[in-house]
Amino acid sequence: MIESLLVANRGEIARRIIRTAKRLGIRAIAVHSEADADLPFVTEADEAVCVGPANPAQSYRNTEAILAAAKSTGAQAIHPGYGFLSENADFARTVESSGLIWVGPGADAITAMGDKINARNLMAAAGVPVAPGTTDPAADVDAAVTAATAIGYPVMVKAAAGGGGMGMGVAADEAALRTEYDKVRAFAERMFGDGSVLIERYFPRVRHVEVQILGLADGRVVALGERECSVQRRNQKLVEESPSPAVSPELRARFLAAAVRAGEAVGYRNAGTVECLLVPRQRDFEGDGPGSEEFFFLEMNTRLQVEHPVTELVYGVDLVEEQLRVAAGLPPTFDPDALAPRGHAIELRVNAEDPKRFLPGPGAIRTWVEPTGEGVRVDSGYVAGNTVTPFYDSLMAKLIISGATRAEAIERARAAVAAFELAGPKNNLPFFAELLENEEFLSGDYDTGIVGRMR
Known part of the structure; x- marks a missing residue:
């Protein structure tokens, strides 16, 4: 069994992972931002390292600071919890290439499922039911309209790189689709650095x-x-x-x-x-x-x-x-x-x-x-x-x-x-x-x- 575990997260999920680690006799290491220094997960860990200020980009998403904390504390493995770096394939690869154990799926699986269009296509090939939708990104709004006409309104407009309910809009007709496409694409580029858009059949009651x-x-x-x-x-x-x-x-x-x-x-x-x-x-x-x-x-x-x-x-x-x-x-x-x-x-x-x-x-x-x-x-x-x-x-x-x-x-x-x-x-x-x-x-x-x- 793993002997020392760094928990690259905060709040209730960090506290919950630490609880199991300590029950198993694993040394639990917390990382925290300056804003979280007084939270229970920090005091309950066997060791804690501040990795930056409140801004998540400078702390909980700061891969260099987290890896440095793992090295300085002698951590054997990293558990990312959910959110933050948990579905970051590059981070998972970096953790493993640094000689640490990544407590999560392999980077290739994260990459394969991280793009909604690629994931849909993989699932369809594996015999998993998928809703009617595009097999490639809608390159522009006219392509989105063509796809929606074939699929049938209403449609869901989704950021291909999105997740957790973010980057989605519903269009009941072409006029609404043109508006939603621009909104979702702009949001996706800003939030995920990838403006790829998927068009999928929308079911009003699910x-x-x-x-x-x-x-x-x-x-x-x-x-x-x-x-x-x-x-x-x-x-x-x-x-x-x-x-x-x-x-x-x-x-x-x-x-x-x-x-x-x-x-x-x-x-x-x-x-x-x-x-x-x-x-x-x-x-x-x-x-x-x-x-x-x-x-x-x-x-x-x-x-x-x-x-x-x-x-x-x-x-x-x-x-x-x-x-x-x-x-x-x-x-x-x-x-x-x-x-x-x-x-x-x-x-x-x-x-x-x-x-x-x-x-x-x-x-x-x-x-x-x-x-x-x-x-x-x-x-x-x-x-x-x-x-x-x-x-x-x-x-x-x-x-x-x-x-x-x-x-x-x-x-x-x-x-x-x-x-x-x-x-x-x-x-x-x-x-x-x-x-x-x-x-x-x-x-x-x-x-x-x-x-x-x-x-």
């Missing part, structure tokens, strides 16, 4: 369902069930649950088989997620029962996901431990041929944001009392006295609740939300209290438009 995969050290790819991620605002997830209330056993088998094919197509190793759009039949929204047969590949996240804890609770595994074992060339702690879900889990992302408009609301934390009780887990990045700054993502904590059934998990979630004492920054706990009483959510027959209908 569910967002993803599959957790793990590429093992022996070359096998296994799937650890699916997660429902349809409660979103601005294409960003707020709530995840597993199993999905929309997925039947037959559909689950198809989902998992497709996800394994996706991983095998790129020789995937370590943890990753295959994200899909599930297109419900109209009857799903007429109270005639859940169920859908059509799903399409959306993208592959070549890293650990924010929502990985719901899979951990349902499958009884520690995915960070499994990541470390794969990186070290060790077998998993579980039997890949005997994976089976048990119970239900729900994750609520507690953000420093207004619960109505979801605009960021950073500030000093005056009160922070986490809920406890059976089936309640809190992965947090802060404690009372810390300050949520405007420099990073607004995520403060993940409230993860499990139960024998979905109904029990929801009931426990209501109690946990009510018991979470948080004062100082704006927060979205009132939204979760509302959601957990919403009839559409409670029924399980909801889609990505649920938040908009609640507002």
